[in-house]
Amino acid sequence: xxxxxxxxxxxDVGGTLGTAEGPGLTMRLTAASPLPARQAxxxxxxxxxxxxxxxxxVVADVCQALQVAPAEFPRDLPPAPLTLFPxxxxxxxxxxxxxxxxxxxxxxxADADTEGLRRLTAPWVSDFFPSCRxxxxxxxxxxxxxxxxxxxxxxxxxxxxxxxxxxxxxxALDAGLxxxxxxxxxPTPQPDLIVDHDVFVFDDLSAAAQHVQALSRxxxxx
Numbered sequence: 001x002x003x004x005x006x007x008x009x010x011x012d013v014g015g016t017l018g019t020a021e022g023p024g025l026t027m028r029l030t031a032a033s034p035l036p037a038r039q040a041x042x043x044x045x046x047x048x049x050x051x052x053x054x055x056x057x058v059v060a061d062v063c064q065a066l067q068v069a070p071a072e073f074p075r076d077l078p079p080a081p082l083t084l085f086p087x088x089x090x091x092x093x094x095x096x097x098x099x100x101x102x103x104x105x106x107x108x109x110a111d112a113d114t115e116g117l118r119r120l121t122a123p124w125v126s127d128f129f130p131s132c133r134x135x136x137x138x139x140x141x142x143x144x145x146x147x148x149x150x151x152x153x154x155x156x157x158x159x160x161x162x163x164x165x166x167x168x169x170x171x172a173l174d175a176g177l178x179x180x181x182x183x184x185x186x187p188t189p190q191p192d193l194i195v196d197h198d199v200f201v202f203d204d205l206s207a208a209a210q211h212v213q214a215l216s217r218x219x220x221x222x
Contacts, residue, residue: 005216006099006178008153010129010144012162013105013117016182016205017088020080024111028074033066040066049106049137079113082120091209092124095161098216102127104147104160106137106167127151138164139171148175161208165189173197180208 014020023031026044033040043065051058063070095101101124103117109132117128129147136143148155155176162168163182172179173193180200181188188194188201202208 004157006159006212007157008148008151008159009095009099009101009212010104010147010158010160010177011092011095011101011125011205012138012160012164012168012182013082013103013107015163016161016168017092017103017121018082018084020111021083022080024080025074025077025108026111028077029062029066029068032068032072035066044108045106045131045137048108049131050135052109052132052135054108054110074110077110079111079116082113082117084120085204087204087206089121089124091205092121094209094213096124096126098213099159100126100151102129102147102151104129104138104143104162106131108132138162138167139174141171141175144172144175144177148177159212161205169193169199173199180212182208 011017026041029044030037030040044062047065048062059070059073063073092101103125107130112130112132114128114130118125131137131143134143134146136146144160145155148158159178159180160168160172161180161182163184165181169179169181179197180202182205183201183203185203193199194201200208200211202211
């Protein structure tokens with residue numbers, strides 16, 4: 001992680017802020033597809049999570065790629081409510097003391113509930129960037145750069161925090177951001193990457209927020 005104080009902090013949602021109460025569209029399609037789960041999720045990141053609406057053309061394309069019958073595509077599926085992890089609100093408050101906080105998440109337009117997330121995280125989160133809004137999904141560097149452009153912040157002064165190694169760490173670094181990985185006790189996939197790019201690793205968002213806040217206060221000390 002770049003040691004300079006960030007001007008903007010972007011935070012992943014699912015797995016970082018909390019967890020959805022029940023399977024959403026992505027999980028249902030992953031279960032319905034005969035493809036390996038990882039491959040199915042990668043397909044959906046490119047073809048589904050970036051779509052602002054789900055018309056018949058999008059559904060047909062996704063179903064063909066996933067080898068799922070169009071009749072199996074869930075229609076009119078309500079977003080699964082998000083339950084925040086313990087300590088999330090305190091963590092967001094601490095992060096907002098350091099810089100403006102926004103979310104950056106991979107989510108379908110069927111699963112996105114921006115207004116619900118806004119109410120849930122108020123007043124600490126300033127804006128929300130689901131992939132279906134910006135048209136790019138992590139780890140595509142354009143997802144991070146879209147947030148940087150919208151907020152008028154140099155990527156070098158943005159810190160991204162998330163729990164998915166490929167999407168939240170590798171993607172952020174590729175876009176020139178600093179990165180914090182929420183490991184939840186998992187082993188580090190690429191230890192060399194952590195050393196080379198100064199990536200911080202913490203078990204949860206609370207620990208990450210405490211460190212980011214403490215580091216920013218140290219930088220302010222004359």
